[in-house]
Amino acid sequence: xxxxxxxxxxxxxxxxxxxxxxxxxxxxxxxxxxxxxxxxxxxxxxxxxxxxxxxxxxxxxxxxxxxxxxxxxxxxxxxxxxxxxxxxxxxxxxxxxxxxxxxxxxxxxxxxxxxxxxxxxxxxxxxxxxxxxxxxxxxxxxxxxxxxxxxxxxxxxxxxxxxxxxxxxxxxxxxxxxxxxxxxxxxxxxxxxxxxxxxxxxxxxxxxxxxxxxxxxxxxxxxxxxxxxxxxxxxxxxxxxxxxxxxxxxxxxxxxxxxxxxxxxxxxxxxxxxxxxxxxxxxxxxxxxxxxxxxxxxxxxxxxxxxxxxxxxxxxxxxxxxxxxxxxxxxxxxxx
Numbered sequence: 001x002x003x004x005x006x007x008x009x010x011x012x013x014x015x016x017x018x019x020x021x022x023x024x025x026x027x028x029x030x031x032x033x034x035x036x037x038x039x040x041x042x043x044x045x046x047x048x049x050x051x052x053x054x055x056x057x058x059x060x061x062x063x064x065x066x067x068x069x070x071x072x073x074x075x076x077x078x079x080x081x082x083x084x085x086x087x088x089x090x091x092x093x094x095x096x097x098x099x100x101x102x103x104x105x106x107x108x109x110x111x112x113x114x115x116x117x118x119x120x121x122x123x124x125x126x127x128x129x130x131x132x133x134x135x136x137x138x139x140x141x142x143x144x145x146x147x148x149x150x151x152x153x154x155x156x157x158x159x160x161x162x163x164x165x166x167x168x169x170x171x172x173x174x175x176x177x178x179x180x181x182x183x184x185x186x187x188x189x190x191x192x193x194x195x196x197x198x199x200x201x202x203x204x205x206x207x208x209x210x211x212x213x214x215x216x217x218x219x220x221x222x223x224x225x226x227x228x229x230x231x232x233x234x235x236x237x238x239x240x241x242x243x244x245x246x247x248x249x250x251x252x253x254x255x256x257x258x259x260x261x262x263x264x265x266x267x268x269x270x271x272x273x274x275x276x277x278x279x280x281x282x283x284x285x286x287x288x289x290x291x292x293x294x295x296x297x298x299x300x301x302x303x304x305x306x307x308x309x310x311x312x313x314x315x316x317x318x319x320x321x322x323x324x325x326x327x328x329x330x331x332x333x334x335x336x
Contacts, residue, residue: 025054027080030100030122039118039133039142044078044102048140050115056081057102058209062189063197063222064240067321068105069165070157072113076102077190079209087201087214090193092186099123101187107155116151117169118142121187128185132169146172158323165318188244193261194220194236218261234331235261237324238269242313257288270299271335280309291335300329 026043029036036042039050046052053059057078065073079085080098088094095101100122106115115135122129133142134149148171154164192214195201205213220236221228228236238246238259245252246259256276258268267273270288275281275298282298290296302312303325311317 025056025078027098031098031124035131035144037144044076050104050118060195060200061197062194063220064194064236065223066240067317067324069167069317069319070155071105071107074104077209078102084208084211086211087192089214090216090218092191093210095123097123097125107153115139116167130185131172134169145169163319168318170315192216193218194240197222230331230334234328237327241324289332292333294329294332297332300325303328
């Protein structure tokens with residue numbers, strides 16, 4: 001269940017005439033060379049609980065979100081006054097210096113939402129910086145945790161199964177494992193093809209957040225959208241959950257497995273591809289994807305594991321995404 005009000009509703013709040021926050025977003029804090037200790041120092045939110053976005057802090061949703069232990073995510077974009085993000089076809093929006101991406105993670109507890117952490121990506125003059133902030137028990141402030149943290153959580157997954165996990169807030173260096181392209185930290189989520197839900201791109205352009213509404217040739221299916229083809233749903237899942245590392249400039253480039261939607265060569269997607277280095281990660285299987293044989297495919301073996309050195313992704317989850325694995329099993333099973 002989505003705990004945040006709709007994107008359309010918050011657009012009305014964030015940009016309504018007269019709905020000015022007492023203090024604007026602190027551009028100087030975003031651009032400074034320091035590491036702010038408290039999330040409140042940025043003034044991204046009007047309230048201390050991190051639910052009411054400040055002016056120019058715009059909520060957004062992804063069609064296909066990254067899986068993170070079934071956590072709900074609440075995403076916001078901030079672009080400074082007088083600036084615009086640039087549309088880049090159906091790819092990643094290009095954000096000007098001074099921008100910030102804000103993503104809060106939480107679970108519903110006793111019928112109420114509770115935030116665990118908020119991660120920020122700050123676009124400074126020397127590049128992007130990723131920082132994790134952990135919320136206190138009172139839900140009144142989030143404090144910088146450069147070393148990360150473990151938080152015990154009991155959750156109910158979409159099937160109704162109750163799970164107890166040790167939720168992992170990444171340390172500052174772990175953020176780079178997913179957000180690094182050619183060694184530089186970069187955003188990975190807000191690609192135009194994954195932002196078409198609820199007419200968001202049109203709204204972004206109308207409010208001047210982006211320079212134009214981009215033409216999107218391929219739209220990542222909204223999660224659970226069974227009207228989309230099985231191939232599109234599977235490729236969209238891999239693009240969102242795996243391709244930030246498994247691309248030609250990513251941290252897993254040496255694997256030769258490239259899972260971006262743009263990739264067209266079957267062997268580079270993993271079909272009948274042998275692993276570059278055999279080891280525990282491949283088990284007894286010969287191919288990343290063995291067409292028609294999901295149980296003989298390394299991809300399924302690793303996604304279905306929680307064992308260190310085998311499980312993929314390596315960070316960001318402590319549970320198996322059963323619905324995602326089921327989708328990819330069906331995709332591989334129907335290959336010829």
